[in-house]
Amino acid sequence: MSTSIPLHYVILKFSLFFFIRFASAGDDGIIFLWNAQTGEKLFELHGHTHKITAIAPFSLSDASGENNQLILTASADRTVIVWDCSSGKQIQKVSCFHSTVKCLTVLRRLDVWLSGGSDLCVWNRKLDLLCKTSHLTDAGISALVELPKNCVAAAVGKELIIFRLIDRPEGWNVLEVKRLVDHQDNILSLVSVNDLTFVTGSHVGELIVWDALDWTKQASECSFWDSSLHTDAQPEIKLSQSPNETSVQHLTSDEECVFAAVGKGIYVYNLQMKHVIACQKTAHDSSVLHIAKLPNRQLLSCSEDGSVRIWELREKQQLRAEPVPTGFFNMWGFGRANKQANQAAKKTQENTTMYFLELVGDLIGHSSAVQMFLYFGELGLATCSADHLIILWKNGEQESRLRSVTLFQKLAQNGGSQLKF
Numbered sequence: 001m002s003t004s005i006p007l008h009y010v011i012l013k014f015s016l017f018f019f020i021r022f023a024s025a026g027d028d029g030i031i032f033l034w035n036a037q038t039g040e041k042l043f044e045l046h047g048h049t050h051k052i053t054a055i056a057p058f059s060l061s062d063a064s065g066e067n068n069q070l071i072l073t074a075s076a077d078r079t080v081i082v083w084d085c086s087s088g089k090q091i092q093k094v095s096c097f098h099s100t101v102k103c104l105t106v107l108r109r110l111d112v113w114l115s116g117g118s119d120l121c122v123w124n125r126k127l128d129l130l131c132k133t134s135h136l137t138d139a140g141i142s143a144l145v146e147l148p149k150n151c152v153a154a155a156v157g158k159e160l161i162i163f164r165l166i167d168r169p170e171g172w173n174v175l176e177v178k179r180l181v182d183h184q185d186n187i188l189s190l191v192s193v194n195d196l197t198f199v200t201g202s203h204v205g206e207l208i209v210w211d212a213l214d215w216t217k218q219a220s221e222c223s224f225w226d227s228s229l230h231t232d233a234q235p236e237i238k239l240s241q242s243p244n245e246t247s248v249q250h251l252t253s254d255e256e257c258v259f260a261a262v263g264k265g266i267y268v269y270n271l272q273m274k275h276v277i278a279c280q281k282t283a284h285d286s287s288v289l290h291i292a293k294l295p296n297r298q299l300l301s302c303s304e305d306g307s308v309r310i311w312e313l314r315e316k317q318q319l320r321a322e323p324v325p326t327g328f329f330n331m332w333g334f335g336r337a338n339k340q341a342n343q344a345a346k347k348t349q350e351n352t353t354m355y356f357l358e359l360v361g362d363l364i365g366h367s368s369a370v371q372m373f374l375y376f377g378e379l380g381l382a383t384c385s386a387d388h389l390i391i392l393w394k395n396g397e398q399e400s401r402l403r404s405v406t407l408f409q410k411l412a413q414n415g416g417s418q419l420k421f
Helices: 328-332 336-348 396-420
Strands: 002-006 011-018 021-026 031-035 041-045 052-061 067-075 080-084 090-094 103-107 112-116 120-123 129-132 143-147 151-156 159-168 171-180 187-192 197-202 207-211 217-221 248-253 257-262 265-270 275-280 288-294 298-303 308-318 352-363 370-375 381-385 389-393
Touching: 021 052, 052 103, 067 103, 103 143, 112 143, 120 171, 129 171, 143 187, 151 187, 151 197, 187 248, 197 248, 197 257, 207 257, 248 288, 257 288, 265 288, 265 352, 275 352, 288 370, 298 370
Parallel strands: none
Antiparallel strands: 002 389, 011 021, 021 031, 031 041, 052 067, 067 080, 080 090, 103 112, 112 120, 120 129, 143 151, 151 159, 159 171, 187 197, 197 207, 207 217, 248 257, 257 265, 265 275, 288 298, 298 308, 308 352, 370 381, 381 389
């Protein structure tokens, strides 16, 4: 089941801030809050004059100790606004930025939040500016990821800059502690795997695995496509090569693997083996914009071509070919060489586990680029597109069962009231 909700602008950012609600925002600077269960529009937030560039959730405790659910939104109008999700009201607006804020990150362990643009700024929950860096570059910070030891990694063009936040009695400070210049092109994606590892991806298809404690490079992958990993792949005839063909648009991960959206394809990189174990080179007809890991070894992806697809990582057993012994005596089983060959043959008969991504679902509903989605588990899935639609997808069997239960409950209530009379 799907529910279409017409919008009047192109969606840019999509963020979940608690279990059954989500926020969307777009080029017109308006933010909408939605009910993820019903598709009902709850609030329409006006306050920005230009497109929304970043959105992040955080909670704030009031004097009574009650947590208020809030969201931060940044815009190309060089402002950041804090909104109350329960009332839809604007709480506070910050207008002291010298450039557009491109990313927002809440550090719950330190009870602060960061804004990234031409500067890295540290704020408390009252929106007091605690400290900031000096001007970095005109391009500014495009992405942030939290690291252990009160550190963050910031993507600034080709460089990855490590900052440490220090809370002293005389006040906060943010220090640059290291610059990593291993990428050959602009860093487009950052993901934290765990407290020990984080991963970056660049415009020219470089994936680098980093140690989150000492910031050393642990592994890298620069050539994603390997025909030996995908024996079923058909040769592709190309008249021209798009510059985004190898661009790492988005990364997600679990404790075992990193899942990368590279050009039109999806790649599964095993962190322990340190190589790609499965891929779909042409998962979509155009660039893959966003991917997410689902339960039961499944992946979800969306693309510029308007498609949303579900993939499953599956195993297939491959038996290596047994070498044929050569020579007259080997043919009849004589000699030491035959014994060695038999031992080698036994080793080659051991099964080798191979993986592949199989398409198990195709969600057809959008007519233009699907830029992002949110997965709500049993509540379903929400997708947003340049066709000015948000579609809320539901599990048909589950929804039918829920409706039946609700109907029987209502019938029982009505029957009970009739018996009373």
